[in-house]
Amino acid sequence: DTGVSQDPRHKITKRGQNVTFRCDPISEHNRLYWYRQTLGQGPEFLTYFQNEAQLEKSRLLSDRFSAERPKGSFSTLEIQRTEQGDSAMYLCASSPTGPDSDTQYFGPGTRLTVL
Amino acid sequence: GENVEQHPSTLSVQEGDSAVIKCTYSDSASNYFPWYKQELGKRPQLIIDIRSNVGEKKDQRIAVTLNKTAKHFSLHITETQPEDSAVYFCAASRNSGYSTLTFGKGTMLLVSP
Numbered sequence: 001d002t003g004v005s006q007d008p009r010h011k012i013t014k015r016g017q018n019v020t021f022r023c024d025p026i027s028e029h030n031r032l033y034w035y036r037q038t039l040g041q042g043p044e045f046l047t048y049f050q051n052e053a054q055l056e057k058s059r060l061l062s063d064r065f066s067a068e069r070p071k072g073s074f075s076t077l078e079i080q081r082t083e084q085g086d087s088a089m090y091l092c093a094s095s096p097t098g099p100d101s102d103t104q105y106f107g108p109g110t111r112l113t114v115l
Numbered sequence: 116g117e118n119v120e121q122h123p124s125t126l127s128v129q130e131g132d133s134a135v136i137k138c139t140y141s142d143s144a145s146n147y148f149p150w151y152k153q154e155l156g157k158r159p160q161l162i163i164d165i166r167s168n169v170g171e172k173k174d175q176r177i178a179v180t181l182n183k184t185a186k187h188f189s190l191h192i193t194e195t196q197p198e199d200s201a202v203y204f205c206a207a208s209r210n211s212g213y214s215t216l217t218f219g220k221g222t223m224l225l226v227s228p
Contacts, residue, residue, distance in 0.1 A: 033216075041220055042121075042218025042219055042221050043159065044218070045217070102208060103149070104149075106158045106160070107158060108158045
């Protein structure tokens with residue numbers, strides 16, 4: 001499968017625990033995005049990477065959230081001291097450079113449940 | 116920032132009918148408008164997109180129209196089939212070197228056989 005992949009697909013954790021999600025973009029896509037989607041809503045932008053550089057962060061990304069893309073390939077999103085309000089689907093997307101750079105392809109998401 | 120409104124929130128049609136979903140946006144600098152289909156538990160899948168230099172784009176049974184003056188765009192699905200049942204999201208972004216998508220809240224389309 002050459003699409004965007006995410007791991008794990010589901011995560012259940014207790015309030016206060018830390019969690020980390022991984023995203024592997026489509027090969028050679030140098031742009032990577034994280035979104036959060038809650039029930040009945042569209043995805044909301046969290047952060048964006050071009051290669052290894054994190055170029056934008058949404059105000060939704062509190063200081064408990066951190067994202068990295070150390071080698072410009074896969075990315076990780078960590079949530080520290082999880083809260084029940086963090087329960088959501090976390091989606092990753094990637095896009096290429098060039099004329100189709102605004103076309104984003106999404107992964108299957110990681111569904112987080114905070115008890 | 117950009118704000119995207121999407122209507123209706125739910126749409127029920129009979130198989131074979133047409134379905135239309137409408138979106139409005141607020142940022143006149145937005146120039147890229149994709150539509151995604153999301154089936155239950157699945158990833159959002161890009162089904163069609165349009166850029167501001169065209170007014171209409173078709174791909175088989177689906178089409179998108181864009182009115183930049185009025186800042187609205189619409190998805191049209193003809194000859195609907197039960198497998199078209201899903202949640203559809205519109206989105207908008209500006210070309211500022213990268214594209215942060217702002218999504219609408221989605222339309223749940225139900226196509227009854």
